[in-house]
Each structure stands twice: as C-alpha cells, then as structure tokens.
Amino acid sequence: MSPVARLMSRRSIAMRRHRCFAGGRPAGSGMRYNAFQILKQGLAGNRGWRPAWRKPDPKPEYDVLIIGGGGHGLATAYYLAAEHGLRNVAVLEKGYLGSGNVGRNTTIVRANYGLPGNSQFYSHSLRLWEGLEQELNYNVMHSQRGIINLFHSDGQRDAAARRGNAMLNQGDDAILLDRAECRAMLPYLDHDQTRFPIYGGLYHPRGGTARHDAVAWGYARGADRQGVDLIETCEVTGIDIAGGKVTGVQTTRGAIRARKVAIVVAGRSSQVAAMAGLRLPIESHVLQAFVTEGLKPVIDHVVTYGMGHFYISQSDKGGLVFGGDLDFYPSYAARGNLPMAEHVMEAGMTLMPMLGRARVLRSWGGIMDMSPDGSPIIDHAPVDGLFVNCGWCYGGFKAVPGSGHCFAHLIATGQPHPAAARYRLDRFETGRGLMDEEGTGAQHNLH
Amino acid sequence: MLIPCPLCGPRDLREFSPRGAAVTLERPDAEALPEEWHAYLHLRDNPAGATRELWWHGAGCGAWLIVERNTVTHEVIGVSLVTGEPEQ
Structure with missing residues (x-):
C-alpha cells in the first residue's frame, strides 16, 4: 500500500479519535498529518512542513521533570499530558531525542510473557500499541506480522x-x-x-515489529503539541533533595525546580540514581x-x-x-x-x-x-517526589507505550497503575513478587 | 578482549566466564542484617568506568580471577588471582 493510501485509510479513524489534541492546544508547533496535508503541501512544493516539535529553553520551574528523552520518557510525558492533564512538564535529554536505546533495538513488539505481573503489563502495552498510530496521528509502522x-x-x-x-x-x-x-x-x-x-x-x-525511531518521534510530537517542553542537550548533573524531598535538578543548562522528578534513563540508571544517593539492583x-x-x-x-x-x-x-x-x-x-x-x-x-x-x-x-530477576521496575524511589523507571533488560522497546502509560499514572496519582503494580523496587529486598520469567533465579548474571 | 591470566598469560575472552562485580567476594557475616544481605546480593555500583569483577578461567587453568576493567572502553587494567583470604 502506498503511504498516501495508508494515510487515507486511517484518516476516518483518526478523525473520530482526536480527543488528545482537542481543545485549548498550547504552544506546540506541529500540524495534523493527513491526506489533505500531503496533497496541499505537495502542491506547494513541500515547503510548508514545519518541525514536529519546538526547541524551548528550560523554564525555571515545572510541575514534573522527566530525566531521559528516550521512548519511555517521551511516552511518560505524552500520557502525563494526554491522560492526566499535566502540561507543565519538561523532558530533559542529554543528547538528542531518541538517541539512546529506543534507536538501538531490534524493534520487536510482543505480549508473550507467562508470569503474573509481566503478563498483564505486556498485554496492556500491546493494546496501547494497537491504537498508537491513531492516538498519536503518526505512522510508527507498527506491523503485526506475527x-x-x-x-x-x-x-x-x-x-x-x-x-x-x-x-x-x-x-x-x-x-x-x-x-x-x-x-x-x-x-x-x-x-x-x-x-x-x-x-x-x-x-x-x-506480535510483530514497529519503526523504533518513529515511536520516539511520534510521542515527542504528541507531547510537544500538548505543551510539554522537550529540552535537548540538557544533561542532568545533580538531583536536589532537601529534607528528604526532591526540589529540582542541576543541569548543564542551569538549575530547574520541580516537586516531582522522574528518572527514566535505562542504560544509565545507576549513574542518575546515584545523584540521589541511591544504589539500584541493576x-x-x-x-x-x-x-x-x-x-x-x-x-x-x-x-x-x-x-x-x-x-x-x-x-x-x-x-x-x-x-x-x-x-x-x-x-x-x-x-x-x-x-x-x-x-x-x-x-x-x-x-x-x-x-x-x-x-x-x-x-x-x-x-x-x-535487573536480578529479568523484570523491570516502575516505582517510587525512597525519596519523596522521586520516581524510578528502569531495569528493562532486553525487553524495553515493546514496553514503551505501557511503561509511559503506567509511569505517568504513578507520577500523577501517586498510586501504581494496576498493570504495573508488581514492578516494585523492593521486591528483591523482601523476596515477594519476584518475576523470574526464565526460572533461573533472581540473581545478577543469570539473565 | 584479551585477559592476561596471571598463570597462563594473555588469553582470548572465550576461555573466561564473567561472574559479576567482585563484591561477591565480600560475603556478609552470618549474623549480618537483612539490609546488608540485600546490598550484597542485589545492589550494585554498576560504574561506567573502572570496575572490579570476578572471572573464571574455565577453559584454561581454572583459576578465579579479579579483573579490573573499564566498562566504557573494555580496556583490561589489571588481573590478579583470588587468594581465598578475606579482603581487607
């Protein structure tokens, strides 16, 4: 199917599902993508396309700061705005958006886990995948080829x-x-x-595959259109904590205040968590x-x-x-x-x-x-206002929608989403609720 | 990656099995608190840079080795035998 035909076939669905962008759209720069735009821009020599997201400077304060502009961080920002109405949110990325593992995986999307905890989470994530292109008005090339x-x-x-x-x-x-x-x-x-x-x-x-970069770009554009600030080349160098509560972060582009800070930097989780004095089971x-x-x-x-x-x-x-x-x-x-x-x-x-x-x-x-048991962590960190999302092992890409959706729920409401309620940070300490899908033991070096 | 075994000389990575951070040598006392056991079993510094690890030269001399290695460059900085004496 040609790209135009593909977009046209989806247009009628997209027209019915525009709640995410309806009403009081703030400063985001993107236009809706549809067959009419392709025709219009094509006739105008394709000079009218605009960048899919803004390049804002950081403000001095936000309600929520998300450290990490990869798939999971961008999805978290998107769902904070789309599902919970939190728009005074910034994503801080040390490189460019999607420059880490979201662009370095083998793009597989599946929900074939067997243990309670993983089972409902990946099932939840797969259902989000199936509506993702309509939700984001973006072609992520999700292909359920089996x-x-x-x-x-x-x-x-x-x-x-x-x-x-x-x-x-x-x-x-x-x-x-x-x-x-x-x-x-x-x-x-x-x-x-x-x-x-x-x-x-x-x-x-x-099960199947998706275009990995497009997933990051689609969530970035969706978050930006709802007013989330996506701040690139902004490396977090410290996490400010006063009286056991998070107050903000130090970055290469200055200090930023926030009452809630979310760490979602799989690949560098230990380093960023160490800024808050934490050692992770990673x-x-x-x-x-x-x-x-x-x-x-x-x-x-x-x-x-x-x-x-x-x-x-x-x-x-x-x-x-x-x-x-x-x-x-x-x-x-x-x-x-x-x-x-x-x-x-x-x-x-x-x-x-x-x-x-x-x-x-x-x-x-x-x-x-x-992580020791091969399953991820989405939980409060033991510092007020600090949240941690890590330990995706070799299964992070398929989890992007579910992880963002559940992490946003945790950050916004303070309660874990039912689909991710078992992804507790303390399960290794207590031994309760370990999810050792391979049955090899909850120890490092075995997964 | 070549690992210079103190007994055999530089040998190919294939001969060795990594066994994780060398904290596994610092086993807590039997009476240690649960938090200490949790830290020993699960929590890791996981440095991006110089690290100390336990490797086994299984397809060589069979010695257990402490390998100091850079996790960013894969440079092997130093190798010594595990002595069996408690670490100071």
Whole structure:
C-alpha cells in the first residue's frame, strides 16, 4: 500500500479519535498529518512542513521533570499530558531525542510473557500499541506480522503450550504450531538440522515489529503539541533533595525546580540514581544486534530460535535484523566483542542456511539495564517526589507505550497503575513478587 | 578482549566466564542484617568506568580471577588471582 493510501485509510479513524489534541492546544508547533496535508503541501512544493516539535529553553520551574528523552520518557510525558492533564512538564535529554536505546533495538513488539505481573503489563502495552498510530496521528509502522518461537523437544513443546495458555488467559492470542504447520509457514528453515530439529512453534499473531525511531518521534510530537517542553542537550548533573524531598535538578543548562522528578534513563540508571544517593539492583550489559544489506521480502514473521540464542526479522527496508544473547560482562561501550558475534552468526547459519548469502552491513550494541530477576521496575524511589523507571533488560522497546502509560499514572496519582503494580523496587529486598520469567533465579548474571 | 591470566598469560575472552562485580567476594557475616544481605546480593555500583569483577578461567587453568576493567572502553587494567583470604 502506498503511504498516501495508508494515510487515507486511517484518516476516518483518526478523525473520530482526536480527543488528545482537542481543545485549548498550547504552544506546540506541529500540524495534523493527513491526506489533505500531503496533497496541499505537495502542491506547494513541500515547503510548508514545519518541525514536529519546538526547541524551548528550560523554564525555571515545572510541575514534573522527566530525566531521559528516550521512548519511555517521551511516552511518560505524552500520557502525563494526554491522560492526566499535566502540561507543565519538561523532558530533559542529554543528547538528542531518541538517541539512546529506543534507536538501538531490534524493534520487536510482543505480549508473550507467562508470569503474573509481566503478563498483564505486556498485554496492556500491546493494546496501547494497537491504537498508537491513531492516538498519536503518526505512522510508527507498527506491523503485526506475527512472532514464532520455535521449540525443539517434547519438553519444550509442553512449556510452549503452557506459555500459550497463559497468553490466552491474559486475553491475547497464541497458536501452537506442529511440525508440518511450522514447515509450511517457515519453509526456508533447516527443519531437520541434527543439533536442534524443529518440533514446532508457538505462534503469536498479534506480535510483530514497529519503526523504533518513529515511536520516539511520534510521542515527542504528541507531547510537544500538548505543551510539554522537550529540552535537548540538557544533561542532568545533580538531583536536589532537601529534607528528604526532591526540589529540582542541576543541569548543564542551569538549575530547574520541580516537586516531582522522574528518572527514566535505562542504560544509565545507576549513574542518575546515584545523584540521589541511591544504589539500584541493576547491572548494565551489552546486547549486540546485526543488520544485513536490503533484500527482497523473504522473512514474513519474527522467528526466535531459543536454543541458539538467535532471533530474526526483516525490516520494511529489506534488511535482515537479527541478534542473540548478552555478551554477559557489564559494559557501557554500546558495542560487543567478536565471540558473541561469531556465536550469533553460527546459530543463524544453523537455523537458516540461506543467511550465508546475505552480507552483514553493520552491528552495534545496546546498553541493557539488567535487573536480578529479568523484570523491570516502575516505582517510587525512597525519596519523596522521586520516581524510578528502569531495569528493562532486553525487553524495553515493546514496553514503551505501557511503561509511559503506567509511569505517568504513578507520577500523577501517586498510586501504581494496576498493570504495573508488581514492578516494585523492593521486591528483591523482601523476596515477594519476584518475576523470574526464565526460572533461573533472581540473581545478577543469570539473565 | 584479551585477559592476561596471571598463570597462563594473555588469553582470548572465550576461555573466561564473567561472574559479576567482585563484591561477591565480600560475603556478609552470618549474623549480618537483612539490609546488608540485600546490598550484597542485589545492589550494585554498576560504574561506567573502572570496575572490579570476578572471572573464571574455565577453559584454561581454572583459576578465579579479579579483573579490573573499564566498562566504557573494555580496556583490561589489571588481573590478579583470588587468594581465598578475606579482603581487607
């Protein structure tokens, strides 16, 4: 479908769902995107498009300061304004918007978790994804192409069936594929490989991918249109606390006062939390990803090969996007080492021998906020007015809408959103409510 | 990344397994408070820069090593053997 046709087909839906931007729109600079604008701007030589958000200077005081202009921070700002009417809000970003992990992931969106806590949260997030483009009036290229998790033994089939039932129970979709169905859907895999022959797969049709940068840009534009100040190249250098309460932050662009400050900087959580005297249950690790040259459509779904620590999808531009497991040593380098790159290539070749014909264009690493149990944290920090959102491990991208939505709820109301009520900071200390999805133990270095 | 094992010399990363921050060597007393155990088990400084870690040379001499390393550049600053004596 051409971009114009795509926009036109969505226009009627968008026209009915404009509550977010209705009424008293403050200083935001963006225009609504629709087919009429494309036509109008096209006829005028495309000289009328304006920047999607302003570049304001920081004011001396805000109601809420959000540290971190990535996907989660921008989504938090958006939902604070859209759902809770809080518009005197600033997002402080040390680089440019979306310059961190939101642009360094492999773009997968899914709700295939099994444990209480994760189950309702990712289900909530997936439902937000499904209305996101209409909500934001922005094409985030959300594509529900389906995810297939392969399994390779009878025991793994049982585990997949159990997980599939958990997904159905949480209100999402799951289909257990047998050997023949898997072969029909994924004819290009080596199904009879001697190492891990494919017994079938757990198919999650509503899973898929989205354009990662566009998610950050869409939330940024949506927040800006409601008056949120997005302040780039503004690094927080200190958090001001007086009498056990947050009073503001120090930044490279001066001091800013606020009664509520939210830390949402996965990848640098430990450093920012240390400014408030906190030590977090977080280790930062590197996860590598790889992309090939653009190819004609060949992979229709997201395919995961757990036994090889390998997963792959094809971007809309044609590149095969794939990755593996952590390098397993703490790192902030945003790049990994060759042994893991080699392991990922070997696993890919085992599963999908045709991969050897593609040329890898580039590889990179993201900085993962690893928590001891592999699940995230959205909670009050032990300082009045300070909130913390961290520990997304290697699953932060799909969580962006849910995380922003639930974090905004916590900041605005002081109460956790029901979908994220189990993401407590104190669960490691008390041992209550650990969400160890892999069943390996709630210890660092095991996830 | 090459790690200079004090017993074997510089060896490839593949021979070693990381085991996290070297705080794991500073085990609290049996009578320690729950907060101390929580800090020992879960809380981490997680520095962006120089760090002290525990690595195992499993595919080499089998020694446990304390590796000082920079987490931003991956530079290995120093390696010593875990002695088994309590840290001072």
